[in-house]
Amino acid sequence: MSESRETVSSKDTEEVIMEATFRALSKHGYTDLRMRDIGEEMDLTRQVIHYHFDGKYDLLSAFLEYVIDQYEGSVEVDETDDPRAELDARIDQCLFGPEFEEFGHWERMKVYHELYTHAQNDGDHREIFDEHYDRVRGSIVDVVEDGIEQGVFEPVDAERMGQLITDVIHAARGRRMALGHTDAPEEARAAIDDFVLSSLYADD
Amino acid sequence: MSESRETVSSKDTEEVIMEATFRALSKHGYTDLRMRDIGEEMDLTRQVIHYHFDGKYDLLSAFLEYVIDQYEGSVEVDETDDPRAELDARIDQCLFGPEFEEFGHWERMKVYHELYTHAQNDGDHREIFDEHYDRVRGSIVDVVEDGIEQGVFEPVDAERMGQLITDVIHAARGRRMALGHTDAPEEARAAIDDFVLSSLYADD
Numbered sequence: 234m235s236e237s238r239e240t241v242s243s244k245d246t247e248e249v250i251m252e253a254t255f256r257a258l259s260k261h262g263y264t265d266l267r268m269r270d271i272g273e274e275m276d277l278t279r280q281v282i283h284y285h286f287d288g289k290y291d292l293l294s295a296f297l298e299y300v301i302d303q304y305e306g307s308v309e310v311d312e313t314d315d316p317r318a319e320l321d322a323r324i325d326q327c328l329f330g331p332e333f334e335e336f337g338h339w340e341r342m343k344v345y346h347e348l349y350t351h352a353q354n355d356g357d358h359r360e361i362f363d364e365h366y367d368r369v370r371g372s373i374v375d376v377v378e379d380g381i382e383q384g385v386f387e388p389v390d391a392e393r394m395g396q397l398i399t400d401v402i403h404a405a406r407g408r409r410m411a412l413g414h415t416d417a418p419e420e421a422r423a424a425i426d427d428f429v430l431s432s433l434y435a436d437d
Numbered sequence: 438m439s440e441s442r443e444t445v446s447s448k449d450t451e452e453v454i455m456e457a458t459f460r461a462l463s464k465h466g467y468t469d470l471r472m473r474d475i476g477e478e479m480d481l482t483r484q485v486i487h488y489h490f491d492g493k494y495d496l497l498s499a500f501l502e503y504v505i506d507q508y509e510g511s512v513e514v515d516e517t518d519d520p521r522a523e524l525d526a527r528i529d530q531c532l533f534g535p536e537f538e539e540f541g542h543w544e545r546m547k548v549y550h551e552l553y554t555h556a557q558n559d560g561d562h563r564e565i566f567d568e569h570y571d572r573v574r575g576s577i578v579d580v581v582e583d584g585i586e587q588g589v590f591e592p593v594d595a596e597r598m599g600q601l602i603t604d605v606i607h608a609a610r611g612r613r614m615a616l617g618h619t620d621a622p623e624e625a626r627a628a629i630d631d632f633v634l635s636s637l638y639a640d641d
Contacts, residue, residue: 264555343557346557347555353550353551362615362616389632393624393631397629397632400608400612400628401601404604404605404608404611405604407553407554407607407611411563413557420597420600424597428632429633432631432632
């Protein structure tokens, strides 16, 4: 952090706090996280956290939206006229992740999945995740539907396939992190190709 | 709990503690769980916990093994000569769960998935989950291989298919709990039938 205490704007300050939260969560995990751990990860005084956020829960809710916005904003897939290429690109982005500057995809995913599991106890977080999940699944369903419309894909149940692919992606990422299966995303990609997408390309 | 403090054996006591841990975890979640919450869920004095377990971590490790043993011990699938029926039964058991006396499948799964996510910070728990995961996946791979050997199934990559099915099951259960998608297991079952198992039954 190079910002001096005098010159940071409110927006910058929030970003500084969010990135400090990231580092603190990566180190301590959700369970053991204390506000002071976040304070220790930034150059600003800890009081600015209390100025911007109404306690740990409020901060973590804002953080969850920040992580999801950042993730969704960084997905770069050209909407081409080739549904097959677009579908492949979308699956790869979800499985292997876009690159970020300071922290990699997996550090971000680790925090994401931890908050996801905790959402079962938390209506607000659940809603944020649910909307994100809908957008991810929707982007896969859309391209499958486009392909069917163009006659490039076989006429499958696009909703059902989009859901299946989204579930496989989520499980493979979770398995890589929780169980340390580093090949999980590659395995999932191969399994999606062999057993799921094959239904789209019946003539191949 | 009807056991009196005088008559319970050591094994019974551990079971009483385990079931109290279950109730406490269901109420408070992993993050906020304190030893005293477990004590409040049982008729025995809290001291017996400290007598049997060396702190919260030791207790939660024992608890994890208890939950997994109970889950695996309750899966009842006849190993028949019909790989198709056995595969269906195994998938259904994993998705919809065997029935338990006091707590249902989903209450148990909720605790299981919460501990699963925390395993990323914990080598011991990771190993316990990893071995369990291997057994579940292995039981699906075995029946697919049996079917291929008998000429009932098409010759697919059984390892890859077993992994894919295990991932889908895990994701659907997680989604039901974290996001409240109550239909997730049914959706997953339909998607597995339509898009995954269809590769086994090429002639249908």
